[in-house]
Amino acid sequence: MTTVERLIPIDRDIYQSIFTGYNGAIWPAQLLALAAGIVVLLALLQPSPERNRAVATALAVFWAWSGAAFEIGHHALYNWGAWVLGALCILQALLLVWAGIIRGRLDFWLGFDRRGFLVLALALASALPPLAASVTGRTFAEAQPFGLAPLPTALFTLAVLLAATARPPRYLLAVPVLIAVAEGGLALGLGVPADAALGLSVLVTAGLAFRMAGSGR
Amino acid sequence: MNGPAARIGRRAVVAGLAAAPAMALLPSFSRADGHLTRPIPKSGERIPALGLGTWITFNVGDDAKLRAARTEVLRTFFEAGGGMVDSSPMYGSPEAVIGHGLKALGHPKGLFSATKVWTPTQYLGVKQMQRSEELWGLKRFDLFQVHNLLDWEAHLETLAEWKASGRVRYVGITTSHGSRHDEMAEIIRSRPIDFVQFTYNAVDREAEARLLPLAADKGIAVIINRPFQRGHLIERVARHPLPAFAAEAGARTWPQFLLKFVISHPAVTCAIPATSRVDHMRENMAALSGPLPDAALRTRMAKHVESL
Numbered sequence: 001m002t003t004v005e006r007l008i009p010i011d012r013d014i015y016q017s018i019f020t021g022y023n024g025a026i027w028p029a030q031l032l033a034l035a036a037g038i039v040v041l042l043a044l045l046q047p048s049p050e051r052n053r054a055v056a057t058a059l060a061v062f063w064a065w066s067g068a069a070f071e072i073g074h075h076a077l078y079n080w081g082a083w084v085l086g087a088l089c090i091l092q093a094l095l096l097v098w099a100g101i102i103r104g105r106l107d108f109w110l111g112f113d114r115r116g117f118l119v120l121a122l123a124l125a126s127a128l129p130p131l132a133a134s135v136t137g138r139t140f141a142e143a144q145p146f147g148l149a150p151l152p153t154a155l156f157t158l159a160v161l162l163a164a165t166a167r168p169p170r171y172l173l174a175v176p177v178l179i180a181v182a183e184g185g186l187a188l189g190l191g192v193p194a195d196a197a198l199g200l201s202v203l204v205t206a207g208l209a210f211r212m213a214g215s216g217r
Numbered sequence: 218m219n220g221p222a223a224r225i226g227r228r229a230v231v232a233g234l235a236a237a238p239a240m241a242l243l244p245s246f247s248r249a250d251g252h253l254t255r256p257i258p259k260s261g262e263r264i265p266a267l268g269l270g271t272w273i274t275f276n277v278g279d280d281a282k283l284r285a286a287r288t289e290v291l292r293t294f295f296e297a298g299g300g301m302v303d304s305s306p307m308y309g310s311p312e313a314v315i316g317h318g319l320k321a322l323g324h325p326k327g328l329f330s331a332t333k334v335w336t337p338t339q340y341l342g343v344k345q346m347q348r349s350e351e352l353w354g355l356k357r358f359d360l361f362q363v364h365n366l367l368d369w370e371a372h373l374e375t376l377a378e379w380k381a382s383g384r385v386r387y388v389g390i391t392t393s394h395g396s397r398h399d400e401m402a403e404i405i406r407s408r409p410i411d412f413v414q415f416t417y418n419a420v421d422r423e424a425e426a427r428l429l430p431l432a433a434d435k436g437i438a439v440i441i442n443r444p445f446q447r448g449h450l451i452e453r454v455a456r457h458p459l460p461a462f463a464a465e466a467g468a469r470t471w472p473q474f475l476l477k478f479v480i481s482h483p484a485v486t487c488a489i490p491a492t493s494r495v496d497h498m499r500e501n502m503a504a505l506s507g508p509l510p511d512a513a514l515r516t517r518m519a520k521h522v523e524s525l
Contacts, residue, residue, distance in 0.1 A: 009308045010309065011273050017278070021279070077278050077309065078310055
């Protein structure tokens, strides 16, 4: 019996039903979140101080929603550990407000270079789970929604941070890494490879963001 | 649950242990409808030897379809002569799901309600226990247990007050996965508890050496969790044919074989397998009927499972 099995009061079926119930309850917020994500990417192409702050605001809203609505408002009904994850998500929202809006330390630029295409690819990957669900034998409703659940939000946030013109504060990487370890580990333990891969993607992107962000611009 | 008030003392339990080889022949282990019951040593009240665990299986949140399915599992459980339903706030949503099911079934009279308190402070423990009463729709629990010994001294103090005032009938402590047996043994020796709950099955048999004899010696009822090792034990044996000698224990399937091994230990009061399926519930509850293995057959059963 694995450590995950001992501690987590859900199995694979319940894990899937958590997302089914959540996606059903918030529909059509998924479409609004996708639209917001596209607006964020467009803002990176023609940045300005106002647009940089708007990008930080959008990311903070994604994190606050993921923490309050998904983790605490829904996931915690099934799993007490979601309270901790929810608090981490809300902390990340506050850190983004601090770094990007209050301190103005997040400046972005997205060009059509190698890094630009990497950012776009990662951003696309963060929106893929619902589209890829059918390929992995799941339904659309069983997938993690873009911008409204922690793992896609973590991947999208790190992709955006890769487009920062100056190295972003390292404290912005901590919560995405913790979320990736916790939620990716949970998915791995429960046998949900698509979400485990999403968690792994977050960890790899966090490494890239740590090494590359702000360099060479 | 209200049963016969005849007291079963320490001497009787020890005598029961000594008489284990003849258990299959003892009519006192059965009740009128043929289902196996066991006495709670501190009161003599008899409860069915099989209960229902709810870890994971009843954690279905507010999904109406899944709640209805779990209500059918509960209905089957009570129709088959089940009594104890065990849960915990730590499990997520099962307490709310049980409360929904009990209300839908008109609060079956056979229910022996058992839940746990699982918080790091006494104050939060009281709030949590009140919340459990609300979720189950009960004014009084049959059994409150301190989950995994978390802040057990403080919670046992609260539970002693609740028991004295009639708000709960029995109090107990729990562990799982074979952990913290030393601490549990010390509490059994030194505290006035009614129930203990720990893991025991055909391959996890550490409890045989100390906890089971100690509980019997102290006149404490024993609840066994994870009789199937959360399903892993069934996966392990399922690809092998049931041995011919299973018939001697009255087992027609592997789950019955494994359950009969557990509930035939003379110190065990009740085992609480978990399931989310009506057919599995029927199969499990059938282990309440028919003969039980004696000590020699139990040894043979354990050796056989270990060899698979």
